[in-house]
Amino acid sequence: MKLTPRWQSSTALALALAMTGSVLAPLGWARSVAAADTNRIAQVFPPEWRNNLPPRSTPGRVPDSWGYRSIIRAGTIIPTSYERDKIVVTPTETAELTLTVASDIRSAGGTVLIPAGSEINGELRPTSGGTQFVAEELVLDNGERYPIEATSDVITRRETITRRSDPEIFQGVAIGAVAASILGEIFGNVELWQVLGGAGVGALGSLLIRNRERVEVIVIDPATDLDLQLESDFVLNPRSVQY
Known part of the structure; x- marks a missing residue:
């Protein structure tokens, strides 16, 4: 073709x-x-390498080699417990107190930063017409100690005690030294009560109760009154973190 x-x-x-x-x-x-x-x-190769920066890390898992720390942010609530059902102090009394962390405090990633059973040392201090626990030191279960800034709400619950009051209401109650002195003058015996700080009672009670028909005390319920809120960021050594 x-x-x-x-x-x-x-x-x-x-x-x-x-x-x-x-x-x-x-x-x-x-x-x-x-x-x-x-x-x-x-x-x-992540972008950090180009700028000679340390690699990124996930919350709660911080590499010790970079000197990082684990941080619990201000505002975090720390639930606590106490060995007695009630604590009694006078409105003007300062009393040393040790609380126990009631549950693990974890990071957003689930890492335990403050284990349950750790202790928080501090004081009950008079403030704003009531009393408030002010934390000073955290003692982890491994014995490490850290300064800590945390406070409870202000407790204003009050009861009036007279010579006619039943002393049995104070059975098993932790009592501040000043309150114990006063109640000892009213009831004649404080041996059955736990005095905060191990302080003794003496002439102070006579001075405070003299010419009084009644005494006003603040009653604290540890189950509801002593959960703490961090006032500032808490910095924890990464070697103390439990993964």
Whole structure:
């Protein structure tokens, strides 16, 4: 069959396009592979490396080699417990007190930062018409000690005690030394009560109760009154963190 010039031109054009496509296809595939490899390499080396910065870490898992610390933010609530059902102090009394952390305090990632059973040392201090626990020191269960700034709500619950009051209401109650002195003058015996700080009772009670028909005390319920709120960020050595 005799081919016309137009047919010959069409055939030549088709062959040229086919050959061009076969040459360009491997080049396009190679570029795609190269781009994919570049993406994979970028994922292997994080941006911090380009700026000579330490690698990022997840909350609660801080590498000691970078000298980082675990932080509990201000405003965190620390639930506490106490060995007695009630604590009694006078409105003007300052009394030393040790509370126990009631449950684990964890990071957002679930890491235990303050284990349950750790102790918080501090004082009950008169303030704003009541009394307030002010924390001073945290003692972890491994014996490590840290300064801590945390407070309870102000407790204003009061009871009036007279010579006609039943002393049995104070059985099993922890009593501040000043309150114990006063109650000793009223009831004649404080041996059955736990005096906070181990302080003794003496002439102070006579001075405070003299010429009084009644005495007002503040009654604290540790189950509801002594949960603490951090006043500032608490910084913990990462070696103390329990993963």
